[in-house]
Amino acid sequence: MSSSSSSISSDDEPNSNPKPVDDELSLASVTLNESNGNGSVNVNENENNRQDGGEIAWGRKNSEVEVEALSSPSSSGYAGERGSSSETTNSRIEDDEIQQVNNDDGFVDGVDHSRASSWVPGKRHVDEDDASISWRKRKKHFFILSHSGKPIYSRYGDEHKLAGFSATLQAIISFVENGGDHVKLVRAGNHQVIFLVKGPIYLVCISCTEEPYESLKGQLELIYGQMILILTKSVNRCFEKNPKFDMTPLLGGTDAVFSSLIHSFSWYPILTNVFVQVEKLDNFSVTGTHVTKTQSCGRNFQGSAKVDYCSSHQTVQASGPIGWNPATFLHAYTCLPLAYATRQAAGAILQDVADSGVLFALLMCKNKVISLVGAQKASLHPDDMLLLSNFVMSSESFRQVELILIDSTTSECFSPICLPRYNPMAFLYAYVHYFDDDTYLMLLTTSSDAFYHLKDCRIRIETVLLKSNVLSEVQRSLLEGGMRVEDLPLDPLPRSSISHRMSQQRLLTDSPERFRESSVGIGGPAGLWNFIYRSIYLDQYVSSEISSPINSHQQQKRLYRAYQKLYSSMHEKGIGPHRTQFRRDENYVLLCWVTPDFELYAAFDPLADKALAIKTCNRVCQWVKDVENEIFLQGASPFSW
Amino acid sequence: MASRRRMLLKVIILGDSGVGKTSLMNQYVNRKFSNQYKATIGADFLTKEVQFEDRLFTLQIWDTAGQERFQSLGVAFYRGADCCVLVYDVNVMKSFDNLNNWREEFLIQASPSDPENFPFVVLGNKIDVDGGNSRVVSEKKAKAWCASKGNIPYFETSAKEGFNVEAAFQCIAKNALKNEPEEEVYLPDTIDVGGGQQQRSSGCEC
Numbered sequence A: 001m002s003s004s005s006s007s008i009s010s011d012d013e014p015n016s017n018p019k020p021v022d023d024e025l026s027l028a029s030v031t032l033n034e035s036n037g038n039g040s041v042n043v044n045e046n047e048n049n050r051q052d053g054g055e056i057a058w059g060r061k062n063s064e065v066e067v068e069a070l071s072s073p074s075s076s077g078y079a080g081e082r083g084s085s086s087e088t089t090n091s092r093i094e095d096d097e098i099q100q101v102n103n104d105d106g107f108v109d110g111v112d113h114s115r116a117s118s119w120v121p122g123k124r125h126v127d128e129d130d131a132s133i134s135w136r137k138r139k140k141h142f143f144i145l146s147h148s149g150k151p152i153y154s155r156y157g158d159e160h161k162l163a164g165f166s167a168t169l170q171a172i173i174s175f176v177e178n179g180g181d182h183v184k185l186v187r188a189g190n191h192q193v194i195f196l197v198k199g200p201i202y203l204v205c206i207s208c209t210e211e212p213y214e215s216l217k218g219q220l221e222l223i224y225g226q227m228i229l230i231l232t233k234s235v236n237r238c239f240e241k242n243p244k245f246d247m248t249p250l251l252g253g254t255d256a257v258f259s260s261l262i263h264s265f266s267w268y269p270i271l272t273n274v275f276v277q278v279e280k281l282d283n284f285s286v287t288g289t290h291v292t293k294t295q296s297c298g299r300n301f302q303g304s305a306k307v308d309y310c311s312s313h314q315t316v317q318a319s320g321p322i323g324w325n326p327a328t329f330l331h332a333y334t335c336l337p338l339a340y341a342t343r344q345a346a347g348a349i350l351q352d353v354a355d356s357g358v359l360f361a362l363l364m365c366k367n368k369v370i371s372l373v374g375a376q377k378a379s380l381h382p383d384d385m386l387l388l389s390n391f392v393m394s395s396e397s398f399r400q401v402e403l404i405l406i407d408s409t410t411s412e413c414f415s416p417i418c419l420p421r422y423n424p425m426a427f428l429y430a431y432v433h434y435f436d437d438d439t440y441l442m443l444l445t446t447s448s449d450a451f452y453h454l455k456d457c458r459i460r461i462e463t464v465l466l467k468s469n470v471l472s473e474v475q476r477s478l479l480e481g482g483m484r485v486e487d488l489p490l491d492p493l494p495r496s497s498i499s500h501r502m503s504q505q506r507l508l509t510d511s512p513e514r515f516r517e518s519s520v521g522i523g524g525p526a527g528l529w530n531f532i533y534r535s536i537y538l539d540q541y542v543s544s545e546i547s548s549p550i551n552s553h554q555q556q557k558r559l560y561r562a563y564q565k566l567y568s569s570m571h572e573k574g575i576g577p578h579r580t581q582f583r584r585d586e587n588y589v590l591l592c593w594v595t596p597d598f599e600l601y602a603a604f605d606p607l608a609d610k611a612l613a614i615k616t617c618n619r620v621c622q623w624v625k626d627v628e629n630e631i632f633l634q635g636a637s638p639f640s641w
Numbered sequence B: 001m002a003s004r005r006r007m008l009l010k011v012i013i014l015g016d017s018g019v020g021k022t023s024l025m026n027q028y029v030n031r032k033f034s035n036q037y038k039a040t041i042g043a044d045f046l047t048k049e050v051q052f053e054d055r056l057f058t059l060q061i062w063d064t065a066g067q068e069r070f071q072s073l074g075v076a077f078y079r080g081a082d083c084c085v086l087v088y089d090v091n092v093m094k095s096f097d098n099l100n101n102w103r104e105e106f107l108i109q110a111s112p113s114d115p116e117n118f119p120f121v122v123l124g125n126k127i128d129v130d131g132g133n134s135r136v137v138s139e140k141k142a143k144a145w146c147a148s149k150g151n152i153p154y155f156e157t158s159a160k161e162g163f164n165v166e167a168a169f170q171c172i173a174k175n176a177l178k179n180e181p182e183e184e185v186y187l188p189d190t191i192d193v194g195g196g197q198q199q200r201s202s203g204c205e206c
Helices: A002-009 A078-082 A085-112 A163-178 A213-231 A235-241 A255-263 A272-280 A283-296 A312-318 A340-354 A382-394 A396-400 A451-467 A470-480 A504-509 A511-519 A553-570 A610-626 B021-030 B068-078 B093-097 B099-110 B139-148 B165-178
Strands: A028-032 A040-043 A058-060 A140-146 A151-154 A183-188 A191-198 A201-207 A360-365 A368-374 A412-417 A426-434 A439-445 A528-535 A540-543 A580-584 A589-594 A598-604 B007-014 B043-052 B055-064 B083-089 B120-125 B154-156
Touching: A140 A163, A140 A213, A140 A255, A151 A163, A163 A183, A163 A191, A163 A201, A163 B043, A163 B055, A163 B068, A183 A213, A191 A213, A201 A213, A213 A255, A213 A382, A213 A553, A255 A382, A340 A360, A340 A368, A340 A451, A340 A470, A360 A382, A360 A451, A360 A470, A382 A426, A382 A439, A396 A412, A396 A426, A412 A451, A426 A451, A439 A451, A439 A470, A451 A470, A528 A553, A528 A610, A553 A580, A553 A589, A553 A598, A580 A610, A589 A610, A598 A610, B007 B021, B007 B099, B007 B165, B021 B043, B021 B055, B021 B120, B021 B165, B043 B068, B043 B165, B055 B068, B055 B165, B068 B099, B083 B093, B083 B099, B083 B165, B093 B099, B093 B139, B120 B139, B120 B165, B139 B154, B154 B165
Parallel strands: A058 B043, B007 B055, B007 B083, B083 B120, B120 B154
Antiparallel strands: A028 A040, A028 A183, A140 A151, A140 A201, A183 A191, A191 A201, A360 A368, A360 A439, A412 A426, A426 A439, A528 A540, A528 A598, A580 A589, A589 A598, B043 B055
16 A cells, blocks of 8 residues: 555655645645744644544535545555555546546647637536546636635636535635634645635635646736726625625626636647648648648638748747747736837827827737837736736627627727726726737727727728738738747847848848758757747747747647746745756756846757857847847837836 | 526524534435434535526535534634524424524624524424424424514424425525625726726725
């Protein structure tokens, strides 16, 4: 029995939990906020300790889920305690199966549907509840509940069927609060239970993804922010007036908004097998593949068939994961790469509109900014932009509403929204218009009767955008993708641009191109696979496109998590500021460099040479600097006021 | 989303230890009864879907521990309850006498907005024991107490035989529903940038 459990525990991740309590037989440790004491309390959920009057246990009758059930059967100690070794082995296999299913799940969704995002947002597995084995094996749960224990949202399963589970969570939170404490984190085997209390709203994440506590808490904060964006913090008043208040009707129809936000917390699984397919194809036959592929991932690229100059390489880039959204942990936004003049043209007309009483004007393509302008003294937080674009992109009605009376060919929407970082208490009004499947305009105002004014603004903007070819440039950029590690110049070029696109002539003769040819399939120079560059001053980041060494969904997701962990470790409170971090494991070399101006996160081949990797990072920074006018929104940033 | 919204009702079950709270709940939710006594620790949570007057409800039932050492959990448990079920054992006088304490304790800790009209239901359990011969609390006495507390509905039940349990919970659902406040229009503020201050459309945010 014990031998089996120890062999299982060796499969566990070696070093995710700094606390020794994890290895003990006590199944859950509660980390308390309080600074006195050692900050860690063990709650024994052992059956034998149940009758111990001083302890509290939370039993359930209609299912077996208890706090202890959060501990996975594969966790060390617990498995041996529980039952025979054969049972343990069985449940472990099952566990893996479910996790596999989970991953496939996203993939199937990824190719299955034909909407603007290849992954279709919405509730999954509604038939499940806490008694379902499949539900219990899901790797990451999110719950929103009220302070009376009434369920508000659950990522998986039906909220009403989970009412008992919700009550259990509330009981745990309230019990600790009764003692004047706050429960932040419970570790149970390889699961973490993270709690976030926001007045009368409780948020809980149960995860065995080994993401750092700070990352998961940040995700709960964003989910709360998303809720505020939809309802404002005035919901608190409803609870003050009536603790029984049931919030679910107010959030009616927003399942997709939450599920797509949660989805963006991890790397999107997109078209894994197509990557492989493309590798095998000849360059010349790729155009056709490209079109098929974009359609199969649900993106209806307008005019994609016309783009016949794209190489196999660009095809791969174009299918890069739109869900690759490091904004969820970087607290920065990213721009669609565009020629400086193009972005300027878009910015100018937005500025023009902003001067006529629009608070914020944003032109975006998927989750990337084309241009944005704020009225004087108004600043827009990157998190608000993330939540706003998620809300707009995941709500079908923004695309589909056809106001036939006004204009039969136009879809436009006017909706109250709240920007939690701007003012969590009050609504703004958002006018949303899609120019095409990916590109949309958002005009935010404080006036609830500004619809017609904003409509006029939109028409003006549209005219200018069409005249100056901004929209077609946007489509071009979308197809061609952004920075690719293969294009990293060997030597700093004088005033270079994102070479492959901005000047194709040069592309054919210059050395970066030759280098790229030789490096197809192995990533960039010195084994560079991927990078993220975050400009502190601009609140923006740029991330390189997926390169072929990380072409599987698993690899992408792993890299995403690795970045997340790296970010978290570089921003840990209480530890002095780190400048650099170099980390090598069996998957990659990760290099992080933090300065007052920027942060660079880079992933290399695990066998990459350290000195060369550092040199390459310097070159990446230089490259970013060389093309900053194309990849960043410069100058008119509302954040500089 | 369902066209007709489902409602979730939080129901708290209170009463001395051993009066049969857990058994009543088990009988109601799982249609099972066990003679074995297992003390509830803290609280158990069950859910049951009920149809009532053409509407679908989920009862979120909080089965609490009767022992005194768990009383301190009250505040955490009672908040936002839609209905409170008081249970006593018709064969134990003390458990009946304590109903008053349970009721008052609940009203203090849950502090509902309208304590006078908060929906309670009283259940006299274990009427099957010894063919009723060991009974010490008469139905008349129980009903008199219920009447004095604002006409609390009263049911005599047997968790063991399943007698009256369904009817009692139907009444619980009905009462919880009765107390549902009318829905108000949700109307948060709008930012007034020009004036530099916010308009208040309702209430005050403290």
